Amino acid sequence: MSKEKKLVEAITSMEEDFAQWYTDVVKKAELIDYSSIKGCMILKPDGYAIWENIQKELDRRFKETGVENVYLPMFIPESLLNKEKEHVEGFAPEVAWVTHGGLNPLQERLCVRPTSETLFCDFYKNVIQSYRDLPKNYNQWCSVVRWEKETRPFLRSREFLWQEGHTAHATAEEAEERTVQMLNVYADFCEEVLAMPVIRGKKTEKEKFAGAEATYTIEALMHDGKALQSGTSHNFGDGFAKAFGIQYTDKDNRLQYAHQTSWGVTTRLIGAVIMVHGDDFGLALPPEIAPTQVMVIPIQQRKEGVLEMARKLKETLSKAGIRVKIDETDKSPGYKFSEQEMRGIPLRVEIGPKDMEAGQCILTRRDTREKTAVPFDQLGETAKELLASIQKSMFERAKSHRDAHIYDAHNYEEFTETIQQKAGFIRGMWCGNQDCEDKIKEDFAATARCMPFHDQEEISQVCVCCGKPAKKLVYWGKAY
Amino acid sequence: MSKEKKLVEAITSMEEDFAQWYTDVVKKAELIDYSSIKGCMILKPDGYAIWENIQKELDRRFKETGVENVYLPMFIPESLLNKEKEHVEGFAPEVAWVTHGGLNPLQERLCVRPTSETLFCDFYKNVIQSYRDLPKNYNQWCSVVRWEKETRPFLRSREFLWQEGHTAHATAEEAEERTVQMLNVYADFCEEVLAMPVIRGKKTEKEKFAGAEATYTIEALMHDGKALQSGTSHNFGDGFAKAFGIQYTDKDNRLQYAHQTSWGVTTRLIGAVIMVHGDDFGLALPPEIAPTQVMVIPIQQRKEGVLEMARKLKETLSKAGIRVKIDETDKSPGYKFSEQEMRGIPLRVEIGPKDMEAGQCILTRRDTREKTAVPFDQLGETAKELLASIQKSMFERAKSHRDAHIYDAHNYEEFTETIQQKAGFIRGMWCGNQDCEDKIKEDFAATARCMPFHDQEEISQVCVCCGKPAKKLVYWGKAY
Numbered sequence: 023m024s025k026e027k028k029l030v031e032a033i034t035s036m037e038e039d040f041a042q043w044y045t046d047v048v049k050k051a052e053l054i055d056y057s058s059i060k061g062c063m064i065l066k067p068d069g070y071a072i073w074e075n076i077q078k079e080l081d082r083r084f085k086e087t088g089v090e091n092v093y094l095p096m097f098i099p100e101s102l103l104n105k106e107k108e109h110v111e112g113f114a115p116e117v118a119w120v121t122h123g124g125l126n127p128l129q130e131r132l133c134v135r136p137t138s139e140t141l142f143c144d145f146y147k148n149v150i151q152s153y154r155d156l157p158k159n160y161n162q163w164c165s166v167v168r169w170e171k172e173t174r175p176f177l178r179s180r181e182f183l184w185q186e187g188h189t190a191h192a193t194a195e196e197a198e199e200r201t202v203q204m205l206n207v208y209a210d211f212c213e214e215v216l217a218m219p220v221i222r223g224k225k226t227e228k229e230k231f232a233g234a235e236a237t238y239t240i241e242a243l244m245h246d247g248k249a250l251q252s253g254t255s256h257n258f259g260d261g262f263a264k265a266f267g268i269q270y271t272d273k274d275n276r277l278q279y280a281h282q283t284s285w286g287v288t289t290r291l292i293g294a295v296i297m298v299h300g301d302d303f304g305l306a307l308p309p310e311i312a313p314t315q316v317m318v319i320p321i322q323q324r325k326e327g328v329l330e331m332a333r334k335l336k337e338t339l340s341k342a343g344i345r346v347k348i349d350e351t352d353k354s355p356g357y358k359f360s361e362q363e364m365r366g367i368p369l370r371v372e373i374g375p376k377d378m379e380a381g382q383c384i385l386t387r388r389d390t391r392e393k394t395a396v397p398f399d400q401l402g403e404t405a406k407e408l409l410a411s412i413q414k415s416m417f418e419r420a421k422s423h424r425d426a427h428i429y430d431a432h433n434y435e436e437f438t439e440t441i442q443q444k445a446g447f448i449r450g451m452w453c454g455n456q457d458c459e460d461k462i463k464e465d466f467a468a469t470a471r472c473m474p475f476h477d478q479e480e481i482s483q484v485c486v487c488c489g490k491p492a493k494k495l496v497y498w499g500k501a502y
Numbered sequence: 503m504s505k506e507k508k509l510v511e512a513i514t515s516m517e518e519d520f521a522q523w524y525t526d527v528v529k530k531a532e533l534i535d536y537s538s539i540k541g542c543m544i545l546k547p548d549g550y551a552i553w554e555n556i557q558k559e560l561d562r563r564f565k566e567t568g569v570e571n572v573y574l575p576m577f578i579p580e581s582l583l584n585k586e587k588e589h590v591e592g593f594a595p596e597v598a599w600v601t602h603g604g605l606n607p608l609q610e611r612l613c614v615r616p617t618s619e620t621l622f623c624d625f626y627k628n629v630i631q632s633y634r635d636l637p638k639n640y641n642q643w644c645s646v647v648r649w650e651k652e653t654r655p656f657l658r659s660r661e662f663l664w665q666e667g668h669t670a671h672a673t674a675e676e677a678e679e680r681t682v683q684m685l686n687v688y689a690d691f692c693e694e695v696l697a698m699p700v701i702r703g704k705k706t707e708k709e710k711f712a713g714a715e716a717t718y719t720i721e722a723l724m725h726d727g728k729a730l731q732s733g734t735s736h737n738f739g740d741g742f743a744k745a746f747g748i749q750y751t752d753k754d755n756r757l758q759y760a761h762q763t764s765w766g767v768t769t770r771l772i773g774a775v776i777m778v779h780g781d782d783f784g785l786a787l788p789p790e791i792a793p794t795q796v797m798v799i800p801i802q803q804r805k806e807g808v809l810e811m812a813r814k815l816k817e818t819l820s821k822a823g824i825r826v827k828i829d830e831t832d833k834s835p836g837y838k839f840s841e842q843e844m845r846g847i848p849l850r851v852e853i854g855p856k857d858m859e860a861g862q863c864i865l866t867r868r869d870t871r872e873k874t875a876v877p878f879d880q881l882g883e884t885a886k887e888l889l890a891s892i893q894k895s896m897f898e899r900a901k902s903h904r905d906a907h908i909y910d911a912h913n914y915e916e917f918t919e920t921i922q923q924k925a926g927f928i929r930g931m932w933c934g935n936q937d938c939e940d941k942i943k944e945d946f947a948a949t950a951r952c953m954p955f956h957d958q959e960e961i962s963q964v965c966v967c968c969g970k971p972a973k974k975l976v977y978w979g980k981a982y
Contacts, residue, residue: 062575095542
């Protein structure tokens, strides 16, 4: 048992030190490796395969709404970045600058894209002339660079993978509709595929994106009670169009400015999955995005017929459309179990001489560790049912946990008490004044996560901070 | 007809000016747009969708051979790039340098990856310890940057999309096997999916990759008789492993150096497809990679029932698993035909009032412009057969053209005459001395494209250049 113990002991317990637990999991589950470039990560095969599964399913959902993929350059000339005032102020301090091409200094320095609004505007300016050219619903999958001072795997790194959608529309209404539509695509994806409940809402003026008229967000609650902004969708109105001169002639031959949106999610979603579903045994992946959904582990594999049967079961599962692997290494079964649990593989199949005699194998769920004996001829069907059940109960478990960590506060005393004693979202009314946001941030390092779409309850008439008349319900929280 | 004429006239004829024809096609077929960043292109929806189709099918073929995807940072510290001498000499003159992060100068400047051998070596050095850790068959899909002076859409740009596979093996034999295996994956893909015949072979010492022991290549012949290097696979031996210290303990507990390979193809393949299959009507895409395989074009679409029937036919084709669109714009049918041909859509379905009376629609092939009347109830089946037939005959046509442009030369007089009068590959024996390669390059701007695998014929005993005893058959040519 020494090897198994060693593997398990290598993770810090969640309760003891959540941050260290997280770092241990990303390393031990082989998702990430550190590189020689400070703040840049290497996505190892399992880490990248999760991203591929996210990408595939999101891309499908985007295309269903009429989105087309494109690819724009990774460099932005400094003069182009400078065109929209608020935008450049938001990003200039954290971009990487290219100053030399080959052996020669560049005439104008280029930044590596931190986001591509300016490039899309420059492109749209040329390709949009008439109302017939609208809408443009373009998206790109790429990496972006932000020169962050402090970094953490998946959550914040100097280079990260993402998608960025950029659309242009004839009317303000159409732009607003697209902004909300894409937020809902993200939210449904998180809940249905990542088994991760999210709160859909609007950001306050203080928290919105640099250059946007409005920013919508999905906020998830991590196991430690901190919030994670998991996806955002921005309505730019015609601000960028005016800065870049994106105009079209409408049906009545009048010149109009286009209305634009942008929306993105990143590999940060993988960090969210880890912190929502993981436990002291390691990573736990929802079956929908698990690179390997089932691991077949032979017991006493040197005994006659065991390996052959294990391979046969793998074949059966594969034919049932399941992503399955077999662990034929010479490690002990206990060690293999620990590894499979650490890597978050949702289901394992154990097969040994005794099971063979009984004509069955043992299926163990990663989430509940519950075991089921399954006759060989029912394996494919049962495994599919179990995977569906795991997907569902992972969502329910995460939702119960999230709901149990939402607290109401009616005044600053209650707010103070709650934020000092509990970890989670605090629902509190807000007057709409940024001073109150600033005070809460200063006092508790907490922020307005969002003003929810679906939760219009007025839990009080007055602002939780200043006591003046309240305008909006806000979910407050400490965030990653 | 004025609009149709305008659209068609906008392309220069191939015979008149092949380079201009090419530029016209990439623009008019809406594959590419120029960006504000000199030498960097924008891949528009159709251009990117072709790349997505290439990516999807190649990725599937890679994974069948046991390749796993990863993602490494886009930056390489200067000291890391400098570790392998030949490699840095090959790339240092053409990389883009990042010197500032945010407002501060970096301690060490970083280049934007021109290729990632050095990063993979740095990674492998840490993750390879034992023979159990081998092989590593990793690949990444990303963009790379090379600060080229002259650029052309798809063929040569400062940033381009590609995949780069990097593998590490226990033995030299295994590395060699993987190098050749991946070259064959590329070659089969080009022939089966891009309908583009290629010559598989080895590069000479002069033409091989910076730092490689051997480079294998696939060479295709463009319509104008110039060669295009379409994919390469490199065997590094243990050169990089020695420079980076990638060592493992073998089964007998001895320390050994790993043996490595790398291999890549780029968006250049799209340029190849254009120049192999295109004609004076524009782009012609093999059905396997065409974003839209069939365009349904209603004739007299305002007449009762026409649009409804056209939509029904689209539905039928979609259900048959075909990528199909319908052109419902208010342009004339003739203009729509020209657009569909310009965009290279392999098949069109015409449906008008007369066809409806006859219970049939007209299918027109893009490649031969041949028309077939097809009863409605046979549409799905017939369209699938026609697409398969187009795929096949596009390959055959390209192969006939290629084969008709391969010439033999037995001495320098023949070589000179051929290269001055013909365009294509010249087969000629070679003594193995670089002086002859240099002379041919100086005299005719032609290079040794490859020493073929499958063509071992000795067409003469002596070198086509110097007349000394010959060692190898070489395909010579002018190249993009």
